[in-house]
Amino acid sequence: MQNKSLLKLVEKHGSPLYLYNTEIIASQYKKLTDAFKPVKNLKINYAVKALSNINILKLFRKLGAGIDTVSIQEVLLGLKAGFDPKNIIFTPNGVSLEEIEKAAKLGVQINIDNLYILEQFGQKHPETPVCIRVNPHIMAGGNSKISVGHIGSKFGISIYQIDHIKNIEKATGMRINGIHMHTGSDILDIDAFLRATDILLDVVSKFENIEFVDFGSGFKVPYKEGDISTDIESLGVKLSKKFNEFIKTYGKPLILMFEPGKFLVSESGKFLTKVNVIKQTPSTVFAAVDSGFNHFIRPMFYNSHHHITNISNPKAKNKFYSVVGYICETDTFGSNRQISEIREDDILCFDNAGAYCFSMTSNYNSRFRPAEVMVYNGKDFLIRKRETIEDIFRGQDEVEF
Ligand SMILES: *Cc1c(COP(=O)(O)O)cnc(C)c1O
Numbered sequence: 175m176q177n178k179s180l181l182k183l184v185e186k187h188g189s190p191l192y193l194y195n196t197e198i199i200a201s202q203y204k205k206l207t208d209a210f211k212p213v214k215n216l217k218i219n220y221a222v223k224a225l226s227n228i229n230i231l232k233l234f235r236k237l238g239a240g241i242d243t244v245s246i247q248e249v250l251l252g253l254k255a256g257f258d259p260k261n262i263i264f265t266p267n268g269v270s271l272e273e274i275e276k277a278a279k280l281g282v283q284i285n286i287d288n289l290y291i292l293e294q295f296g297q298k299h300p301e302t303p304v305c306i307r308v309n310p311h312i313m314a315g316g317n318s319k320i321s322v323g324h325i326g327s328k329f330g331i332s333i334y335q336i337d338h339i340k341n342i343e344k345a346t347g348m349r350i351n352g353i354h355m356h357t358g359s360d361i362l363d364i365d366a367f368l369r370a371t372d373i374l375l376d377v378v379s380k381f382e383n384i385e386f387v388d389f390g391s392g393f394k395v396p397y398k399e400g401d402i403s404t405d406i407e408s409l410g411v412k413l414s415k416k417f418n419e420f421i422k423t424y425g426k427p428l429i430l431m432f433e434p435g436k437f438l439v440s441e442s443g444k445f446l447t448k449v450n451v452i453k454q455t456p457s458t459v460f461a462a463v464d465s466g467f468n469h470f471i472r473p474m475f476y477n478s479h480h481h482i483t484n485i486s487n488p489k490a491k492n493k494f495y496s497v498v499g500y501i502c503e504t505d506t507f508g509s510n511r512q513i514s515e516i517r518e519d520d521i522l523c524f525d526n527a528g529a530y531c532f533s534m535t536s537n538y539n540s541r542f543r544p545a546e547v548m549v550y551n552g553k554d555f556l557i558r559k560r561e562t563i564e565d566i567f568r569g570q571d572e573v574e575f
Pocket residue numbers: 221223224242244265356358359360390391392393433434435436437529
């Protein structure tokens with residue numbers, strides 16, 4: 175979108191503001207489904223936790239996607255967005271048996287990643303088919319917080335414990351209908367992915383009633399110029415070939431699944447903030463915006479780089495700035511960035527603000543969460559109101575002293 179239209183939207187809806195362009199979401203979805211065209215049965219389950227506004231979920235339903243959920247609340251959100259429970263997969267980690275039972279009762283596909291839970295669930299509900307989250311022990315992922323497939327990881331059932339799974343399946347009479355892995359976000363090289371594919375398909379071959387194979391996600395998108403992104407087209411060609419060959423030996427049709435979050439929504443999002451003050455110190459020029467890690471935590475939490483532009487003064491000379499927030503802790507969005515000259519009240523635009531941005535906001539410092547706007551068919555829709563002081567008071571019961 176043009177700077178002018180972005181500025182207009184800030185004028186209309188206020189700052190700070192999250193903005194999502196649905197055209198980009200739709201084209202990313204198409205890119206992914208096109209890449210895997212050779213596979214007859216493909217299903218994309220959007221990972222709700224990346225961006226969970228109900229309108230985004232409804233958009234994915236319209237596009238033909240299912241959803242991947244990690245909490246019972248996300249399951250309920252998906253049902254409210256109109257998803258058939260059959261198109262919802264529940265992939266929790268470290269949750270109670272009770273929560274899994276609740277999700278199963280709602281009719282969603284259960285994905286279990288713990289032998290003890292598998293055994294208890296199978297004993298109580300042998301009639302409910304479950305998918306198994308396997309840990310292929312492949313080291314991948316952009317940083318330690320999002321690398322979840324290695325040997326020391328808390329996720330998945332180890333590929334060295336397949337016999338245990340088979341014993342439980344037999345003893346309880348339950349049915350394992352899917353095999354899943356999710357090795358982490360930001361996978362750079364597709365060879366790691368293909369190695370994990372071999373491992374996963376080998377696991378599938380050990381079970382008789384598999385209906386789908388879920389390869390999770392980990393597709394990387396570019397955050398700055400020169401960034402490597404996952405080569406989806408090449409992965410599509412190679413993985414589809416492997417998968418189609420495997421189906422022939424397995425003897426039954428299988429569904430190929432993915433559950434991306436970041437790939438589908440990251441680039442659709444922009445975060446727009448207003449500059450409160452400029453501050454010059456002996457070493458640095460700071461631009462402080464009307465936001466902080468309460469609204470946009472990725473730079474501080476994951477060290478992630480988000481491109482920042484001054485859309486109010488784009489043609490001015492570049493200067494060096496550290497862009498910071500208003501939180502009473504260090505909350506640097508970007509240090510030593512070359513940005514066209516920033517003045518008070520200018521609007522700064524942060525790129526790649528679709529995934530893991532709004533969904534990780536908080537009320538820290540008792541600040542309001544930002545508004546969310548979705549642009550669909552050239553029209554802007556306010557899809558979440560900016561919070562008010564009532565939201566800060568809500569739920570707090572006062573004790574009379
Ligand atoms: C977070 C998560 C995803 C999505 O990961 P992205 O890197 O956003 O694509 C998929 N599957 C599971 C199980 C997850 O926890």
